Amino acid sequence: MTHPALSAHHLSAGYRSEPVLRDISLSVARGEWLALIGPNGSGKSTLFAALTGSLAATGGHIMIDGKPRGARTAREQAKVLALLPQSPPPPAGITVSELVMQGRHPHRGALRFSEAADRAPVAEAIALVGLAGYEDRYVERLSGGERQRAWMAMTIAQAAPIWLLDEPTTFLDLGHQFELLELIHTLREQRGLTVITVLHDINQAARFADRLLVLNHGTVIADGAPSDVITTELLRDHFGVEASVSIDDVTSRPVCAPRAAARSQ
Numbered sequence: 001m002t003h004p005a006l007s008a009h010h011l012s013a014g015y016r017s018e019p020v021l022r023d024i025s026l027s028v029a030r031g032e033w034l035a036l037i038g039p040n041g042s043g044k045s046t047l048f049a050a051l052t053g054s055l056a057a058t059g060g061h062i063m064i065d066g067k068p069r070g071a072r073t074a075r076e077q078a079k080v081l082a083l084l085p086q087s088p089p090p091p092a093g094i095t096v097s098e099l100v101m102q103g104r105h106p107h108r109g110a111l112r113f114s115e116a117a118d119r120a121p122v123a124e125a126i127a128l129v130g131l132a133g134y135e136d137r138y139v140e141r142l143s144g145g146e147r148q149r150a151w152m153a154m155t156i157a158q159a160a161p162i163w164l165l166d167e168p169t170t171f172l173d174l175g176h177q178f179e180l181l182e183l184i185h186t187l188r189e190q191r192g193l194t195v196i197t198v199l200h201d202i203n204q205a206a207r208f209a210d211r212l213l214v215l216n217h218g219t220v221i222a223d224g225a226p227s228d229v230i231t232t233e234l235l236r237d238h239f240g241v242e243a244s245v246s247i248d249d250v251t252s253r254p255v256c257a258p259r260a261a262a263r264s265q
């Protein structure tokens, strides 16, 4: 039996004495795309922090590619799991190719001979996100959307089989949002990646992910196929909007059309 790419069992975590995640269990199969959705402050980024180990869990346990989280060194973990955080601070004084090269660190030996071997995956990642020609531009001088694509190229260059992407479409215009989501979809198929994304746009989450996991107040509200999860009740009760939900003729995925903020009782 193959083990899941990533799972969490009765996970709890928080900040100092403030509990945020309560008894979260989830399992993500290899090759699956899971989208985490939930209102602001529901615990999505905190869950990513607990899954990657940047925040210590206060209870439960996490398995990453068949091993308990923490059983690998940071470098070994980075070969298996890549995290694109939400709006990372722009690094000063480095170029796009230097930033993307940082994605190759887990694969480097102690000697720097391997840098030549890293040039091809770096160039490929830059081209995939549409930044060919920007290699020598300073990251801090890029537009928000260009910079976000540079971070995405760094994640691609890391060549890990499991991706955690926290709002990867931030700063992108609508066309670039879809280009990026389609790129993730294609790379997942070509490379057998497991993808977990935080997405605020519920329609994009429902369009691209195999499964949606809804968080609110640090607990799992729903976990299932987009057509089972996205309902007018869920949108009213947990996202605070009155919306209609229909099935798109072309994609056969649910689409919601929000009309107004839901009035609280």
Ligand SMILES: Nc1ncnc2c1ncn2[C@@H]1O[C@H](COP(=O)(O)OP(=O)(O)OP(=O)(O)O)[C@@H](O)[C@H]1O
Pocket (backbone or CB within 6 Å): 015, 018, 020, 038, 039, 040, 041, 042, 043, 044, 045, 046, 047
């Ligand atoms: N470093 C921190 N210290 C203390 N509390 C924090 C910290 N980071 C987040 N929190 C709190 O934890 C809760 C969950 O935050 P988190 O960032 O995980 O939510 P989120 O679902 O990712 O939200 P958003 O959609 O707004 O990005 C919030 O109440 C937030 O204020």
